[in-house]
Amino acid sequence: MKFTKLFCSILLFVSVVSIAQQKTFTLNEIWGGAFRTEGFQSLHSMKNGTQYSVLENDPISGATNIQVYDYETGEKAKTLVTSSSIDGLASFQGYTFSKDENRILLASELEQIYRRSSRGIYHIYDVPSNGVFKVHDKKIQSPLLSPDGNKIAYVLDNNIYVLNFATGQEIQLTDDGKKNEIINGITDWVYEEEFSFVRAFDWSADSNKIAFLRFDEREVPEFSMDVYGKDLYQKQDVFKYPKAGEKNSKVSLFVADIGAMALDEVKLGDYKDFYIPRIKWSANPDILSVQVMNRHQNNLDLIFVDAKTKAPKVVLNEKDEAYIDVTDNLTFLDDNSFIWTSEKDGFNHIYHYAATGELINQVTKGPWEVTQYYGYDTKNKKVFYQSVENGNINRDVYSIGLDGADKKRLSAKEGSNDAEFSADFSVYISYFSNATTPYEYSLNNGKTGKVIRELKNNNALTEKLKQYDVRPKEFSTIEINGETLNMWMIKPKDFDSSKKYPLFMYQYSGPGSQMVRNSWNRANDYWYMMLAQQGYIVACVDGRGTGLKGAKFKKATQNDLGNLEVQDQIAAAKQLGALDYIDASRIGIWGWSYGGFMSSNCLFKAPDTFKMAIAVAPVTSWRFYDTIYTERYLMTPQENPKGYDDNSPINFVDGLKGKFLLVHGSADDNVHVQNTMQLVEALVQANKDFDWAIYPDKNHGIYGGNTRLHLYNKMTHFIKNNL
Numbered sequence: 068m069k070f071t072k073l074f075c076s077i078l079l080f081v082s083v084v085s086i087a088q089q090k091t092f093t094l095n096e097i098w099g100g101a102f103r104t105e106g107f108q109s110l111h112s113m114k115n116g117t118q119y120s121v122l123e124n125d126p127i128s129g130a131t132n133i134q135v136y137d138y139e140t141g142e143k144a145k146t147l148v149t150s151s152s153i154d155g156l157a158s159f160q161g162y163t164f165s166k167d168e169n170r171i172l173l174a175s176e177l178e179q180i181y182r183r184s185s186r187g188i189y190h191i192y193d194v195p196s197n198g199v200f201k202v203h204d205k206k207i208q209s210p211l212l213s214p215d216g217n218k219i220a221y222v223l224d225n226n227i228y229v230l231n232f233a234t235g236q237e238i239q240l241t242d243d244g245k246k247n248e249i250i251n252g253i254t255d256w257v258y259e260e261e262f263s264f265v266r267a268f269d270w271s272a273d274s275n276k277i278a279f280l281r282f283d284e285r286e287v288p289e290f291s292m293d294v295y296g297k298d299l300y301q302k303q304d305v306f307k308y309p310k311a312g313e314k315n316s317k318v319s320l321f322v323a324d325i326g327a328m329a330l331d332e333v334k335l336g337d338y339k340d341f342y343i344p345r346i347k348w349s350a351n352p353d354i355l356s357v358q359v360m361n362r363h364q365n366n367l368d369l370i371f372v373d374a375k376t377k378a379p380k381v382v383l384n385e386k387d388e389a390y391i392d393v394t395d396n397l398t399f400l401d402d403n404s405f406i407w408t409s410e411k412d413g414f415n416h417i418y419h420y421a422a423t424g425e426l427i428n429q430v431t432k433g434p435w436e437v438t439q440y441y442g443y444d445t446k447n448k449k450v451f452y453q454s455v456e457n458g459n460i461n462r463d464v465y466s467i468g469l470d471g472a473d474k475k476r477l478s479a480k481e482g483s484n485d486a487e488f489s490a491d492f493s494v495y496i497s498y499f500s501n502a503t504t505p506y507e508y509s510l511n512n513g514k515t516g517k518v519i520r521e522l523k524n525n526n527a528l529t530e531k532l533k534q535y536d537v538r539p540k541e542f543s544t545i546e547i548n549g550e551t552l553n554m555w556m557i558k559p560k561d562f563d564s565s566k567k568y569p570l571f572m573y574q575y576s577g578p579g580s581q582m583v584r585n586s587w588n589r590a591n592d593y594w595y596m597m598l599a600q601q602g603y604i605v606a607c608v609d610g611r612g613t614g615l616k617g618a619k620f621k622k623a624t625q626n627d628l629g630n631l632e633v634q635d636q637i638a639a640a641k642q643l644g645a646l647d648y649i650d651a652s653r654i655g656i657w658g659w660s661y662g663g664f665m666s667s668n669c670l671f672k673a674p675d676t677f678k679m680a681i682a683v684a685p686v687t688s689w690r691f692y693d694t695i696y697t698e699r700y701l702m703t704p705q706e707n708p709k710g711y712d713d714n715s716p717i718n719f720v721d722g723l724k725g726k727f728l729l730v731h732g733s734a735d736d737n738v739h740v741q742n743t744m745q746l747v748e749a750l751v752q753a754n755k756d757f758d759w760a761i762y763p764d765k766n767h768g769i770y771g772g773n774t775r776l777h778l779y780n781k782m783t784h785f786i787k788n789n790l
Contacts, residue, residue, distance in 0.1 A: 097590055118138060119487075131150040173189065175189070208265070213274035214273070229277070229325060262344040281320075281321060287309050288310065292739075304734070319332055356397065366386050404420060407419075410618045416431045436614075478516060494511065496508060497518070547610070553583035558599060558604055574636055582609055608639040610639070611632060633668045636669050658683070660683070679785070684731050717749050729759040
């Protein structure tokens, strides 16, 4: 057995042991927010390059304020907007500037729809005049100011509207929108969830045209959920949800010319059963970029559409044996050349293409992944990005010339470094944390990375945690099935290698994910420390199929989800169980969503390795999940039935020997409670004993009020009683 140390974990708190320093973590504290970190809310770099704005709430008056601070001094320059001076607006939850920053869109009364979508009441604040007006009396979706700041487009009842501030005229661009039939300008459920965007329209650079997508979902099968509430009769939420192999929405592209009052459909070519995961106007107001993917998602065309002739031209094509990840990194430079990211050399890197689609050069290269693209400094011809060059559990900030020369690491500390650059890239706000350091925020020089001054820290949290028996993560690697896998482990205090400890494993394991990361604690990490305080060793291993180790490693699970990943978790459990200090008869595993799919499979397929498992909101058969996600990795059930059925927990309930806790929210619009109900029925018919819980009207996150506290109390008791 071979373990390689990646990061020698050091205790955040020193030293002298006293009773006061040995407090144990409690679930009430963890889920009551006792260990939350300080940060910035809605940070925006001002156009002048010398200031930034943030959203702050006045704890006394309850008013919401947009405050402007100087980069150079750190002092507050002014209060730009306060809700206390706006009639009928007690507070607001978000804000967006127009391009010239003369108008601000204020969002209030936001009502969540699905994971990323919401509707709300919006006001426009005019900075020069201090004037305010409401965009609409009804709650609208996805409003977007035009580049010149004189118009706003938004969606109401599945139709697109444009309001001209100068004339007061409101134009309705579409009139065929209807729930569960036609959607204009916003995405359907599956696009929102799997392509990670909601607003499906964009303004041209000259503010004269709007391109938008239309979704015809009439042939998409419906899914319904009972919403119980508190009334005598429950209600039903019915929405279109295409499960793997079923029909998707028919998507089409339109361009509206506001001045000419013209609306034209754009025919993109001879595509059948395709997706349009992104549209974006280029720097040229007459050139619209459109990304088109086939249903298998392994062929992507970047198309430029001439807005005058509506003629499409494919300027770039990407192919992959497995799948292509869609990103928001497409950036047009002043000459309409563009930045693009791709995995075509085996790792995610930055490329520079001419306006015609010819490759100018590959900007970044190496056996490591670019994890974020921050932007391009036109003046100095510098690209700014984040990558895992310094070890794939870390993140660092870099600059590099557009020609690929003069690369510089700007971040200095080992851990997770992120950046918010000023408009001119001269400075940036650095976000840093690692496993032993809570978030630190500083102003840094954009050329050298040197810290100019500290902006905010979490020293108060650091001091508070000195009272607790903090259990640090120990990072290492483990050799499993011919691969070197990243791992962390949390051990009990006064760990004694001559003793035997039960092992509780956590994982997610989904394609491209990463759970072993050198960053500050999330709520679950305090729970793991609490379990360690009670005598458990907690460990996490990122197996094959997880991310940031190259395309080959990530895509190893293609067409066979839940096979190699499960093999890796079982092998890791066995290898850890062979250690002198692990009790191999007391190994448990848990996970949420994809992790619940995994933990169920591990318990059912390796009953002699795992004593217990917890599965929260699990997929139990990929036949029940949506088209875009599932078919990206498995193709359709008609094409690959073996890939669907050979690894679905629902088909392996006969293997259950240990203790099993199954949890789901009844209003989970993402992984439907159908998954759990079908698994329950299979377990019952196999006469298997298990525990389960359904949280009424809770979605995939299972939260609200005391819900999370109740859930983690239940899971903690289950672990203590069965491991």
